[in-house]
Amino acid sequence: MADQRKCECGHTNPVGTVLCEFCGKPVEENGDRAFPSMRYEGMARRSQTHNKTLVDHVWNFFSSVKIAIILIVITLIAAAVGTIFPQQRYIPVPVSGESGVAAFYKDTYGMLGEIYYLLGFHKLYSSWWFVTLLVMIGMSLVICSLDRIVPLYKALSKPRVNPHLSFLKGQRLRGECEPGSDFAADETLAQAAAILKKKGYRIYREGSTLLGEKARFSRWGPYVNHIGLILFLLGVLLRGLPGMYLDEFIWVREGQTVAVPETPYYLKNVEYKTEYYREDEFPEQLDLENRLIPKNFQTDAVLYVNENADLPGAEPKLREVKSGSITVNNPFVYEDLYLYQASNQEMQLAALNFTLIDKQAGNKELGRVKLDLYEPEQEQVVAEGITVRVISYFPDFYMDESGQPATRTSQPNNPMFAVEVRSAQDGAAEKMIYVSGRIIPESEGGRYTLQIEMPDFTDITGLMVRKDKMLPLIYFGSFVVMVGLVMGFYWQHRRIWLHLEQGRLYLAGHTNKNWFGLKREAEFLVEQLALPMSLVLDSKSKNSAAENKTKEEEKPT
Amino acid sequence: MGKQNRMFIRVAILGVLLAALVFAVYSSLASDSVLKAGDAAPNFQLEQLGGGSITLNDLRGKGVVLNFWGSWCKPCEAEMPELEKQYQKHKDDGVVFIGVNIGQTPVTVETFVKQVGVTFPILLDREREITKLYKIGPIPTTYFIDKDGKITDILVVQLTEEMIEEKLAKIMP
Numbered sequence: 196m197a198d199q200r201k202c203e204c205g206h207t208n209p210v211g212t213v214l215c216e217f218c219g220k221p222v223e224e225n226g227d228r229a230f231p232s233m234r235y236e237g238m239a240r241r242s243q244t245h246n247k248t249l250v251d252h253v254w255n256f257f258s259s260v261k262i263a264i265i266l267i268v269i270t271l272i273a274a275a276v277g278t279i280f281p282q283q284r285y286i287p288v289p290v291s292g293e294s295g296v297a298a299f300y301k302d303t304y305g306m307l308g309e310i311y312y313l314l315g316f317h318k319l320y321s322s323w324w325f326v327t328l329l330v331m332i333g334m335s336l337v338i339c340s341l342d343r344i345v346p347l348y349k350a351l352s353k354p355r356v357n358p359h360l361s362f363l364k365g366q367r368l369r370g371e372c373e374p375g376s377d378f379a380a381d382e383t384l385a386q387a388a389a390i391l392k393k394k395g396y397r398i399y400r401e402g403s404t405l406l407g408e409k410a411r412f413s414r415w416g417p418y419v420n421h422i423g424l425i426l427f428l429l430g431v432l433l434r435g436l437p438g439m440y441l442d443e444f445i446w447v448r449e450g451q452t453v454a455v456p457e458t459p460y461y462l463k464n465v466e467y468k469t470e471y472y473r474e475d476e477f478p479e480q481l482d483l484e485n486r487l488i489p490k491n492f493q494t495d496a497v498l499y500v501n502e503n504a505d506l507p508g509a510e511p512k513l514r515e516v517k518s519g520s521i522t523v524n525n526p527f528v529y530e531d532l533y534l535y536q537a538s539n540q541e542m543q544l545a546a547l548n549f550t551l552i553d554k555q556a557g558n559k560e561l562g563r564v565k566l567d568l569y570e571p572e573q574e575q576v577v578a579e580g581i582t583v584r585v586i587s588y589f590p591d592f593y594m595d596e597s598g599q600p601a602t603r604t605s606q607p608n609n610p611m612f613a614v615e616v617r618s619a620q621d622g623a624a625e626k627m628i629y630v631s632g633r634i635i636p637e638s639e640g641g642r643y644t645l646q647i648e649m650p651d652f653t654d655i656t657g658l659m660v661r662k663d664k665m666l667p668l669i670y671f672g673s674f675v676v677m678v679g680l681v682m683g684f685y686w687q688h689r690r691i692w693l694h695l696e697q698g699r700l701y702l703a704g705h706t707n708k709n710w711f712g713l714k715r716e717a718e719f720l721v722e723q724l725a726l727p728m729s730l731v732l733d734s735k736s737k738n739s740a741a742e743n744k745t746k747e748e749e750k751p752t
Numbered sequence: 753m754g755k756q757n758r759m760f761i762r763v764a765i766l767g768v769l770l771a772a773l774v775f776a777v778y779s780s781l782a783s784d785s786v787l788k789a790g791d792a793a794p795n796f797q798l799e800q801l802g803g804g805s806i807t808l809n810d811l812r813g814k815g816v817v818l819n820f821w822g823s824w825c826k827p828c829e830a831e832m833p834e835l836e837k838q839y840q841k842h843k844d845d846g847v848v849f850i851g852v853n854i855g856q857t858p859v860t861v862e863t864f865v866k867q868v869g870v871t872f873p874i875l876l877d878r879e880r881e882i883t884k885l886y887k888i889g890p891i892p893t894t895y896f897i898d899k900d901g902k903i904t905d906i907l908v909v910q911l912t913e914e915m916i917e918e919k920l921a922k923i924m925p
Contacts, residue, residue, distance in 0.1 A: 254762050295890060326780040327773065334769045341765070432772065435779030454879050506807070508882045509797035571859050587863030590856075591824065599867070602824045605856050 204359065211239030219355045219362030230365030233705060235343055236350035257331075257338040266335060270328045277319035280304055280311050333428045340421045351411055354690070356401040360701070363692055368704035368714055370721070372728040380695050383724055387693050390723050394716060396691070403695040409688070414707065416683025423675030430668035441662035444537070448545070448569070449653045452499070452513070455660055458532060459504035461513055465495040467539060467654040492536050494521045494656040498529055521658065531662045538657025544568055544607060545653035547629065549645040551577050551616065564645060566614075566629070568607035580619035587613045592630060616643045689713050691720065702728060786887050789905055793818075793897045796882045798852065798875035801861055806850065806875060809901065815847040815923030816897040817916070820888050822854045823864040827910035828892040832868040838916045839872045846899075846925040849873075854891065855880045899925040 201207050206217035214221055214237025221231055231237060256262055281287070286299055300308035300317060315322030355362070363369065374383075384405045388398045396407030434440035443456045447464035455462050470491040474483075499513035521527045527534040549564040562577035566585065574584045591603040592611035600611065611630040617623070626637040627645065634645050687709045694701040702721070706713040714732050721728050787794075793816075797807040808816070819835060821828035832851075839849040849872035853861045858876060865874055877883055886895065889908070896905040896919045905919045 248759075250759065250762055250766065253766060293889065321780045323777045323780050326776045330769075330773045330776045333772070337765070337769060429772075432776050432779075435776065454881060456884070507794065507796040507885050508877065508879075509807075510799075510805075569857065571857055573859060585859045588857060588859040589823075589863075590860065595826070601826075602860065604824050605822060605854070605860075 209239040213237035213239075214362065215359070216350065217355070218357075218359040220359035221361060221365065230361075233366075235347050238346035238350045254338060254342075257335045258342040259335075260339060263332065263335040263339055266328060266332050270325070270332065273316075273319065273325055273328065277316050280308060280316070282319065283317045329428065330432070333425060333432075336421050336425055336428075340418050344415075344418050347414065351414060354399055354406055354408060356399045356406045357404045357694075358692065360694075360696060363694055363701045363703040366692075366703040366705050367733045368706075368710065368717060368730060370702045370717075370728045370730040372700050372726055373698065374700050374726065378700075383700075383726075384693060384695075387720060387724055390720055391691065394719075396689075405693040407689075407691045409690075410686040411688050413682055413686035413688045416679050416681075416686075418679070419682055420676050420679025423672045423677070423679055426672030426675060427669055428672075430665040430672055433668070434663070434665050439662075439664045441532075441660060443660040445658050445660060446540075446655050447494075447496075447658065448543075448655050451569075454501070454511075455498075455532070455534075458660075458662075459501050460516075460529075460532065461499040461501055461511060462534070462658070463497040463499070464656050465497060465518075467494045467541075467656040469493075469539065469541060492523050492539060494536055494658065495519075496521055496527060496534070496658075498527070498532075498534075521656075526661075531664055533661040533663075535659040535661065536656070537659040540655040540657070542652045543655055544610070544650055546651040547610065547612070548648040548650055549629075550648055551581070551583065552644050552646050553642060554644060555642050560646075561643075563648075564614075565651075566610075566612055568610050571612070577616075582617050582619075584615045584617065585612060586615050586626065614645075618642075687712065689716070691717055700726065700728070702730070787895075787903060787906065789903055791903050793895065793901050793903050794885050795901075796885060798877055798882060801853075801858060801865065801874040801876055806873060808897075811848055812901055813846075813899050813925060815899055815920070815925060816895075817847060817849045817920070817923075818852060818886075818895040818897060819850065819911075820852045820854060820883060820886065820891050820893045820895075822891055823856060823860055825891050829864075829868055831892055831911040832870050834911055834913045834916060836868075836870050836872065837913055838920065842920060842924075843872075847920060847923060850875060852877050852882060854883050854888070896920070896923050898923040 202215040202218060202220060202222065204215060204218040204220065206215055208216050208222060212222055213231040214233075216238065219237070221237075280300065280303075283296055286296070288299070296317065297309075297312050300312040302308075304311065311317060315324065319325050380403055384400065384403070387405055388400065388407070391405075391407035392398055394407075394409070396409045399406040399408065441457055445453055445455065445462070447453050447462060449464050449467055452461050452463040454460075468491075469489055470493070471487040472490045476490075495518075497518040498516050499511075500516050501511040502514055503509050503512040517527075517529045519527055521534055521536045523536050526536075546568060547566040549566070551561040551564055553559045553561050561581055564575065564577055564583050565572075566588075568590065571585050571588055574582055576582050587600070589600055589602040589611040590605055590607040590609075592609045593601060593603055595601040603609075609631065611628065613626065613628050616625045616627070623642070625641045625643050627641070627643075628635045628637075629645065632647065634647070636644065687706045689706040689712075690704065691713075692701070692703045694703070702717060704713050704717050710732060714730060717730055721730065793808060795807070795809045797805055799805050808818075817835070817838075819831075821832075823829070835849060835851075843849070851870065851872060851874040853874055853876055855878060856876075861874060861876060875882075886893075892908075892910060894907045894911060895903055896907075898904050904922045907915065907919070909915075
């Protein structure tokens with residue numbers, strides 16, 4: 196097959212051309228069939244020219260809109276399947292390690308769960324094949340666009356001012372008339388130019404042909420849109436680089452300073468509070484039935500940088516960099532780091548309080564004992580010569596199978612302390628145990644006991660830790676998408692031809708959308724020029740045979 | 753534009769896109785990276801139960817057995833005597849045994865250590881930083897590190913004396 200086709204006007208067109216690049220006459224292959232679609236101005240799509248080497252095959256694969264749609268559909272189906280069972284990060288029970296995760300899916304959902312896990316659906320957005328699909332959509336976006344925009348640009352940058360008669364007659368909007376012998380062609384065309392110019396058209400004139408063109412830029416809308424999508428995808432992709440993106444969660448008790456994961460920072464929770472609306476703050480009487488409505492969730496925090504961060508685990512050397520409060524929707528911001536108020540656990544046990552009693556001295560109160568559940572002091576002096584030493588501490592106490600005390604977790608859900616009271620005067624040491632709200636002495640008839648007092652409570656704040664250096668790029672990409680959509684949707688590329696040939700005057704019009712609007716403008720023109728011409732606007736269905744054929748290729752996005 | 757030229761541009765564009773693909777797939781696989789045998793053991797410094805601190809890199813020249821445990825973990829408790837026996841047997845052979853407790857208070861750790869009768873150094877990872885650094889999932893997890901600071905084995909299992917003996921042979925200087 197030859198690479199080139201010669202039109203009768205003398206121009207040679209590349210294979211795949213539908214309308215001659217120069218004169219707009221349908222190329223021969225279309226024969227007697229209906230006038231071809233004006234999509235891409237009848238230009239040959241670049242990938243249609245040859246298909247020989249591997250590079251051509253790969254290029255042509257990605258330049259097909261059909262393939263793009265298939266890729267998008269597969270991605271959508273995969274994303275939908277990914278919601279059938281929970282994603283790994285939302286597994287509702289604690290699991291540890293890959294084997295734990297695998298076991299969870301298998302045990303909970305059976306065979307399907309196992310397959311789900313093996314195929315990587317449990318971590319869909321970072322599974323290699325899902326990422327591959329996304330990037331392939333990106334590739335198809337780039338190649339589809341390039342493959343179409345180049346010929347389209349070529350066609351639109353040199354408008355067909357003097358097209359073949361069959362081109363004019365083939366347009367959906369058209370009309371012709373015999374203006375008569377007293378018709379002043381030049382004058383009429385000049386008049387038409389003035390009218391169209393007033394309507395915002397750009398005028399091209401060649402011999403006895405006039406072309407008015409308006410809002411050509413609207414044709415670039417879909418491509419601008421694609422550039423935006425590519426920027427967006429690029430932003431998402433670059434999040435994978437180290438230090439670009441962070442999504443973590445930390446729990447911080449009041450007074451506690453914790454390391455912010457994957458950063459050199461430490462955060463101290465100075466105070467957490469929930470504020471509630473007072474009854475008199477409501478504009479009308481509400482029947483709240485003693486329920487409270489929260490008004491504010493707030494953490495007052497201090498951020499430190501650890502100047503000793505190079506060596507993990509080493510004693511941190513903290514320098515304060517910022518302090519402030521975090522409320523819902525008002526994150527704490529330091530450089531790229533964002534901390535959001537996300538959760539809380541109020542009134543959590545922090546320390547147990549006791550009064551040490553000397554039973555032999557008529558239940559005399561000797562002093563206070565505080566057992567911190569997170570940082571218990573090894574030994575504390577309660578009164579002159581009397582100390583209390585913690586022998587053992589089980590934060591989440593239970594008795595194991597062999598009858599030994601043990602802890603289930605490292606959280607203080609059921610604290611158990613064994614303490615020893617020592618008196619310097621008589622050298623006596625007496626042991627006792629605190630468990631489940633009771634004091635159990637080592638032996639009956641001991642001298643000392645602990646009287647349980649009100650414990651200390653603390654509020655724990657839950658903060659979302661976010662860092663996203665790609666956000667500006669993602670926002671910019673979204674903005675470009677919007678610009679592209681507006682360009683493509685709110686303007687139409689309209690063209691009106693007036694052509695005088697052998698004593699007949701022809702009018703033809705083309706637009707990429709809103710044919711009604713174009714027709715009205717053309718009617719206005721005919722009316723102003725007082726031409727004896729009636730306009731025809733073909734319904735879409737007339738060309739549907741030709742259009743259906745290319746339907747798949749037409750989708751602009 | 754010549755065909756040669758067009759071909760060149762297509763190859764260039766496809767090359768860039770392919771690089772993006774490779775990068776994306778690579779970063780998606782790397783995001784759940786774990787430490788594995790052959791990797792360098794990340795350096796750290798931790799406070800020791802009973803005072804003082806240990807820095808891993810200071811132990812270069814010696815083999816290191818790094819055992820991560822918590823007192824709530826029954827298999828950890830069960831393997832402690834095995835570790836202790838091997839420690840007693842090999843402590844003069846240029847290997848160091850270290851237990852890393854995950855996030856518990858010194859009082860709890862001390863009670864546990866006495867209960868199981870361990871005498872090798874125990875480090876306190878209060879902030880669980882090192883636990884995260886070493887990607888600890890289920891415990892007990894034990895790292896065997898050779899004299900050059902390279903990880904030779906990672907065992908996520910309750911150890912027996914035979915297992916320790918076998919892995920130890922590889923890290924003895």
